[in-house]
Amino acid sequence: MPQETRDTQPSGKVTEQRTLRLVLELTPGETCPIIALDESVQDIRTHVADGDCHCDFTVSEPTDDGERTVVEHTERAVDAHCACRVFHRFDAIPHVTDVREDSYVVSTFVADRAAALSLVDSLDDVCTSVRLLRLTTSDAVGLGAIPVEVDLAELTPKQREALERAEAAGYFRTPHEVSLDELAAEFDISASALSQRLAAAEEKVMEQLFRR
Structure with a gap:
């Protein structure tokens, strides 16, 4: 084609x-x-x-x-x-x-x-x-030209939403453009609960990147 x-x-x-x-x-x-x-x-x-x-x-x-x-x-x-x-x-x-x-x-x-x-x-x-x-x-650090896929379907809907909104708000940038407390307030949950949700999502993503 x-x-x-x-x-x-x-x-x-x-x-x-x-x-x-x-x-x-x-x-x-x-x-x-x-x-x-x-x-x-x-x-x-x-x-x-x-x-x-x-x-x-x-x-x-x-x-x-x-x-x-x-x-x-x-x-x-x-x-x-x-x-x-x-x-x-x-x-x-x-x-x-x-x-x-x-x-x-x-x-x-x-x-x-x-x-x-x-x-x-x-x-x-x-x-x-x-x-x-x-x-x-195709250019992930440490993986050269080996294609690397992150399948977001492995995340729960809440984990995926947490990652997407945290990234959009600048939480992962240095320095943070939004605090964990401010981000948690948008979700109407505690900072501790959001931190655990983000950590679980990040772990799944990293496992996909480096488990090959």
Whole structure:
């Protein structure tokens, strides 16, 4: 299957190395054409240009002789709830890998953790819900080029929420941008309980990174 490309300078100069791959489940607004399809979707390519969102859907549709594969193109003005607009703003190329009843799974590459957090936060502003399903990196310290995956499904929902909100609030930065007491107040639990929840989540993540 051909890879999605974009115009570059004639020199082909690499402007940035992207080592983090995010896999997200997005629940978009009802007007999103991706979840409006009834046919069996094989591939989706999107592109934003001049304020319009262009989508190519490779789908299978039934015929008298069985089925055929066709590419359907849609074009619509980008609105405030369009996830493609967010990917375009972050210069990230989305690859839709699965379409579900009211959501779809998309993967994309970003340069670092800060870019990943900003992208997820911005998607959360325009989508009904955003779930981070998987984070993959190929340059983890001490592991060279060996791909390392952190499967967030191994965390409980409360542990995952604690990690995501703590990171977004700057708890893991040096110095802390928020105290443990302040963060615990947002969860309406004690600082001790939040500390235990974060420690359990961090232990599961570290086990995945270094148990190979």
